[in-house]
Amino acid sequence: MVPPPRRNALMDAEVREKIHLEILKRTGAYHANDHILLPSGQHTTEYIEKTLVTTEPSFTEGLGAVIAKHFAQWPIDVVLSTGPGALILSHCVARAHPSRPTVMYGTKGVSGGKRRVSLPAEFHRLIRQNNKVLIVEDLISSGQTVRLLTELVEGLGAQVVGVGALWRRTKKADVDGKPIFSLVSRDFPTYPPDTCPLCKKGVPLNQEFVKRRESRKPSSALEKI
């Protein structure tokens, strides 16, 4: 028998994604219909400012509750994240999940030229054998942070049951086959300057985000103190 069409479910997912994009737009984090210079030198029409994603508590709570609802059928002991934005979101997810999981975080750093995530020693005692862990991220780009967190969890004998995120860049993100749920799943179209259709049309290039990153650089040494 031919399975029934899933058009309604697909449409619902599209509508939900539009609502979530609209919410992110209202925080000022999501920019669309622009012509933006990326730090890589590529041009794009869309951009997300990660630090602004979780600045509106009522929006973050609402989005966290949607992620919690998706994973409500699984018992979860710990919600784990890393980075300030993801930690705010993970609090909201944990608060709304029926298992009343605890919230923990890893800290990011670089050692020996490699990106690493480590857990504060106190958390090593609290993540026990066979615990069920939900990883929460704000944005998933390469999936590297999720992989590092998964290694930490599995090294402690616990199990990652899934990954919840606000935004997943679909082309790049690879999270080793873990069930992943993101409110928005889309990649930005990026173009090299010489073949960029917006450049061809003469649309002015917005360099604001690259300038902002560069102006932050001198203070980055201070942030680590």
Ligand SMILES: [Zn+2]
């Ligand atoms: Zn361009």
